[in-house]
Structures are given as structure tokens and as C-alpha cells.
Amino acid sequence: MTEHDNLGGCRPSGGGFRAWAPRWLTGWLLVLAGGLAQAQMPAPVAPRPTLRIVGLEVPPLITAGPAGVQGLVVxxxxxxxxxxxxxxRIDIMPWARAYAEVRDQRVDALIPTIRSPQREAELAFGDQPIFVSEQSLFFRNDAAVRWRGDVTAIHGLDLIKLAGALTAAQLDQAIANRQVTVHEAANYALVMRMLAGGRGQVAMAPKLIGQHALRVTGNSHLIQAAEPPLAYQPFYLAFNQAPHLAPARQALDQALARMWADGTVQRIVASHKP
Structure with a gap:
């Protein structure tokens, strides 16, 4: 026996819901259930915008490794x-090319770099450094120089340094005044080889970089970093001056401030010390 319901379907008088529900109602309920399930699914996460960053290879700060670009600063x-x-997205380039790519707004940012009047005129710096380096002088163990932290102790000597690199304010001034004779090298490993070979009496390098160069060249037993350091030099990430990168620069400055405050930067640096 069947009876008509007010939705225009027929249902058995004694059956359950499945027995009498019209097909179109069942389909409508399935569509509704599917829509509710889809509405509860998390929205897809938009991909992060990419910042393209370039820098000179200076182990252990930046180095090419089997898993890509690695290092303390990276x-x-x-x-x-x-x-x-x-x-x-971090790539390694020779310094002059990396600097020009950022200055001319073909790449977003440069690492690591020191502030100077010329660089501040051509690049956009934030307030927070990414790393603070001990800027050290390196001497052979048989050197006669008595170093106590005063750059006048090396006036008249032959200084070896990385080509094009700034050092520390008082040493840069001594170089500008020709109070030292400068010999430049293409990389820090060559700086240390030149010092070991007697091409100069003193070399200048960020301490961690210089110590790494001594290990890889096998000269750790001949040369040491002098104490105290010549200076403590902040290194920065510098953006190009395109206006659309200003929000990224501000956001990065805030992130670095948090990382300095909670000890993240200090822990990363400590993990790379010999």
C-alpha cells in the first residue's frame, strides 16, 4: 500500500526514510552535504612573494654547498x-656584479654589506644588522709588531686585504692617507696565502672569515688573529631603492629586531664559531 505525500512523491505507508524519499530530494541533500564539507576545508595558502638576494662567496658566511647556498649569514x-x-632566493656572484645588479634594480637585495656614504646613496639600508663581525688584523707568529688595538702600530707596513672591501673606519682612513701600503687579493684564502708567503706583514679580515681561510689553506699554525679586534663591524642586507620594496625592507627590519631580542642571531653565530 502506498500513499501520496505533499511533495508529490509516493512512499510506502510503513517504510523508513530511504524507502520513501524522492530521488531529487536525496540528490539535493548530497549536494548540500558536499558543499558544507567543501566550505569547512582550509583555504589554499597563497605562495610567499620571493626576494631575490645576491652576495659574494665568503665562507663561512656565504658558501656554495651540495644543498645550495649555505652559511652563517644565509x-x-x-x-x-x-x-x-x-x-x-639567494645566489652567489662576484662582488662587483652583485653590487651593480642590486644598485641598478635588477635584483632585490645584497648580502652582506657595510654601510658607507656611497652605498647609502645607492642602496636602501634598514636599521638592523644581520651580523656583527669582529674585524681583525692577522699577523704571522714571528711578527715583531706589538698590537694593542691602535692602528698607528701598523703605519708603514704592507697590508693585505680583500680587493674592494671596506675594513674598519680607522684602518680605511689610514689606507686613504697612505699610511700603509696595500696589496689586494681576490679572496680571503689568497689573502692568508700571501701573508704566509711574506707578501706583507699584516692582513685584514673579518675574524671568522680569516680563521676559516687559515684552516682551508693549512696556515693556522703560522698565523693568528690579533687581540683585541680592530673594530666590531655591523653587516647589513641592503635593498635596491625601488619604492615597491619599502614594505619588505620594513618587515625584514622588524623580523631582525625580534631575532636579535630573542637570541636567534646569537645562537646561529655561536654554532659557526670554531
Whole structure:
């Protein structure tokens, strides 16, 4: 026996819901259930905008490894850029080319760099450094120089340094005044080889970079970093001056401030010390 319901269908008088529900109603309920399930699914996450960053290979700060570009500065920059809401793409280039690519707005940012009047005129710096380096003088163990932190102790000597690199304010001034004779090298390993070979009496390098160069060239037993350091030099990530990068620069500055405050930067640096 069947009876008509007010939706225009027929249902058995004694059956359950499945027995009498019209097919179109069942289909409508299935569509509704599917829509509710889809509405509860998380929205797809938009990809992070990419920041393209370039720098000179200076182990252990930046170095090419089997897993890509690695190093102390790379770790700090990667963490800060991601905290700021971006994804870094970091490439190694010779210094002159890297600087020109950023200055001419073909690449977003440069690492690591020191502030100077010329660079501040051509690039855009934030307030927070990515790393603070001990800028050290290196002497052979048989050197007669008595170093106590005063750059006048090396006036008249032959100084070996990285080509095109700034050092520390008082030494840069001594170089400009020709109070030291400068010999330049293409990389820090060559700087240390030249010092070991007697091409000069003193070399200048960021301490961690210089110590790494001594290990890879096998000269750690001949040369040491002098104490105290010549200076403590902040290194920065510098953006190009395109207006659309101003929000990224501000966000990165805020991320770096948090990382300095919570000890993240200090922990990364400590993990790379010999």
C-alpha cells in the first residue's frame, strides 16, 4: 500500500526514510552535504612573494654547498626573510656584479654589506644588522709588531686585504692617507696565502672569515688573529631603492629586531664559531 505525500512523491505507508524519499530530494541533500564539507576545508595558502638576494662567496658566511647556498649569514637572512613573510632566493656572484645588479634594480637585495656614504646613496639600508663581525688584523707568529688595538702600530707596513672591501673606519682612513701600503687579493684564502708567503706583514679580515681561510689553506699554525679586534663591524642586507620594496625592507627590519631580542642571531653565530 502506498500513499501520496505533499511533495508529490509516493512512499510506502510503513517504510523508513530511504524507502520513501524522492530521488531529487536525496540528490539535493548530497549536494548540500558536499558543499558544507567543501566550505569547512582550509583555504589554499597563497605562495610567499620571493626576494631575490645576491652576495659574494665568503665562507663561512656565504658558501656554495651540495644543498645550495649555505652559511652563517644565509641562515640568518633565510630565517628573517621568512619571518617577514617572504621567500628568499639567494645566489652567489662576484662582488662587483652583485653590487651593480642590486644598485641598478635588477635584483632585490645584497648580502652582506657595510654601510658607507656611497652605498647609502645607492642602496636602501634598514636599521638592523644581520651580523656583527669582529674585524681583525692577522699577523704571522714571528711578527715583531706589538698590537694593542691602535692602528698607528701598523703605519708603514704592507697590508693585505680583500680587493674592494671596506675594513674598519680607522684602518680605511689610514689606507686613504697612505699610511700603509696595500696589496689586494681576490679572496680571503689568497689573502692568508700571501701573508704566509711574506707578501706583507699584516692582513685584514673579518675574524671568522680569516680563521676559516687559515684552516682551508693549512696556515693556522703560522698565523693568528690579533687581540683585541680592530673594530666590531655591523653587516647589513641592503635593498635596491625601488619604492615597491619599502614594505619588505620594513618587515625584514622588524623580523631582525625580534631575532636579535630573542637570541636567534646569537645562537646561529655561536654554532659557526670554531
Amino acid at each position: 641562515e640568518i637572512v633565510t630565517a628573517a626573510v621568512r619571518q617577514a613573510g617572504y621567500e628568499p
